[in-house]
Amino acid sequence: MNLLIELLAFAVAIGVLVVVHEYGHYSVARWCGVKVLRFSIGFGKPLFQWVSPKTGTEWTIAALPLGGYVKMLDERETGGAPIPAESLPQAFNRKSVWRRFAIVAAGPVANFLLAIVLFALVFATGVTEPAAIVAAPASNTLAAKAGFEGGETVVGVRAENEAESESVRSWSDLRWKLLGAAFDHKRVVLSAKDAHGTSDFQFDLRGLTEKDVDDDFMSHLGLEPGGGKLMVAGVQPGSAAQQAGLVAGDRLRAVDGIPTENATAFIAYVKSHAGQPVTLKVERGGQSAGKLEDVRIVPQSQRDEVTGQQIGRIGAELATQVPSIDVRYGPLESLQLGARRTWDLAVYSVRMFGRMVIGEASLKNLSGPVTIADYAGKSARLGPSAFLSFLALVSISLGVLNLLPIPVLDGGHLLYYLVEAVTGKVVSDRWQLVFQRAGLACIVALSAIALFNDLARLIHF
Incomplete structure (x- = not known):
């Protein structure tokens, strides 16, 4: 069933994109007075053909659907055959x-x-998106240096030399505004609210390189969605997590006394403690819901395929449940x-x-x-x-x-x-x-x- 959905969604996506792209060529060609001979969706043997009695354009759906083309009247593509004199003004190459x-x-x-x-x-x-709540940042990141402690809700972004802020409605909105500022190498000020009121946090994005602006851009800044719950979604057989007694549904509240609410910070901490015992504060589900337990676990030492260094892994699949909001414009x-x-x-x-x-x-x-x-x-x-x-x-x-x-x-x-x-x-x-x-x-x-x-x-x- 999943394969059928993928094939159908792929066919719809490619079909829409090709039709729109080629219709762009077609419509402007017609507006410029060029005669369009064929509008084809796909390549190869035609499966369906229809000739417009008004324009003379042949509309075709071909066997290989990965693309399409618009064929226009052109003296260079007639194979040596002459074009009638009355049609020459409609040739593409004459424009x-x-x-x-x-x-x-x-x-x-x-x-x-x-x-x-x-x-x-x-x-x-x-659209439903994560709220712009910041988790406690890792040390030495821009977010930590700016003064974020975790739990703040970002409500605005402005350039350092501007008085008015652009409102921030969601985490995605925050990411795009910071991404634009990073591309322009700006210093920006984030306005964020917490229990004590609204504060400003300065971010200097001028030192970021092109390598820093990637899919993990926000993590480079030390910004992770906060205010959520870090859950165990699954446990690998024979792993350190299974040996310690972790099960799916457990909520991870802290590691070695450090509150944790996002997977990135938790994984980084575990990686840095290969072979060293750590203590997890776990909130159990089921009948003992809300009860906190200490779970001692020793991350297994494994070789990182990217860096070649030994890192710690516990073999647990994690899921973060963060507060979300409905955003409409x-x-x-x-x-x-x-x-x-x-x-x-x-x-x-x-x-x-x-x-x-x-x-x-x-x-x-x-x-x-x-x-x-x-x-x-x-x-x-x-x-x-x-x-x-x-x-x-x-x-x-x-x-x-x-x-x-x-x-x-x-x-x-x-x-x-x-x-x-x-x-x-x-x-x-x-x-x-x-x-x-x-x-x-x-x-x-x-x-x-x-x-x-x-x-x-x-x-x-």
Whole structure:
């Protein structure tokens, strides 16, 4: 059943994204007076065909659904056959360089517009997110140096030299605002409330590097969702957790007297105590609910595959139950937030790709159709909001990918047109062929890496 959901969600996602992308090309081509010969969803043998009696465009659904294309009237692609004189003004190659630029750019732009609409829809209909409550930070982190002790609720963020704060409604909202400030290398002030009132906490994000701005960005700052419950979700057979008597449903309240409410800090503490006994304060479920017990456990020493050092593990699966809130925005604010979120993700994608090119980020970040299908299925099972957010994220990725200056992609053609606009000369067919072969090699290499990463995640090697 899960496989069926993944395949169906993947088909819907790819279908929507391809149709929107190609319709962007199609609509602007028609607006510019170019005759569109075929609008195809998929490649290969046609499964369905229909010719519009009004425009003469052939609408096709083909056998291989991973993509699509819009074929326009073009003197360079007729195989030597002449085009009737009355149709020449409708040929793509007869249009001005800026009209050709607009037609090619319309596909990625359509993907970005789709992402804005999808995010706006999610914001307008409402989404449940973790509250912006900060857990006790690890020592020597920016959060600890700023003065956070744990339990504070962040309500606003502002640049150091600004008087007014932007309101913070959820943990996700806080993360995106800090991520934007980190990209701009700013010093910011967080306003947070606790039992004693509202206080300001200064964060200097100017020293962060591109490596620090990743999926674990908030942890680098020492910020973790707080105010929740750290639970044992499962115990591995033969592990230190099982030997100590931990069972699923136990709530972990403290480790060696240090209160704990998030998995990151707890795991870091256990890792640093390999072979050393630690005492857990555990709240049991069942009939003894609310009763606290001390559980002595010795983390087993294991070699970390990344660092090669010995670290401690107890073999328990953890789950954090944090307070959540329902966040809903008005129509105009939803559009503004959708546009901002789309811009932030597009910039992040470009910077991440640049880091991979220069070797500062791992190529393991590339994902292929298997991973996309997996996440499509997972997001679909989580509900409409999660699936729409996933669809928006992939749409942004597709738009960014197509704008890369690689021949055979839209970005490669846009580069040709910019050269033509500056020099007044069309890039010769000879050089276009050379660049096209190089671009095709790049695409094949990227596809192979993405597929390898998919298989590595699938079979865990």
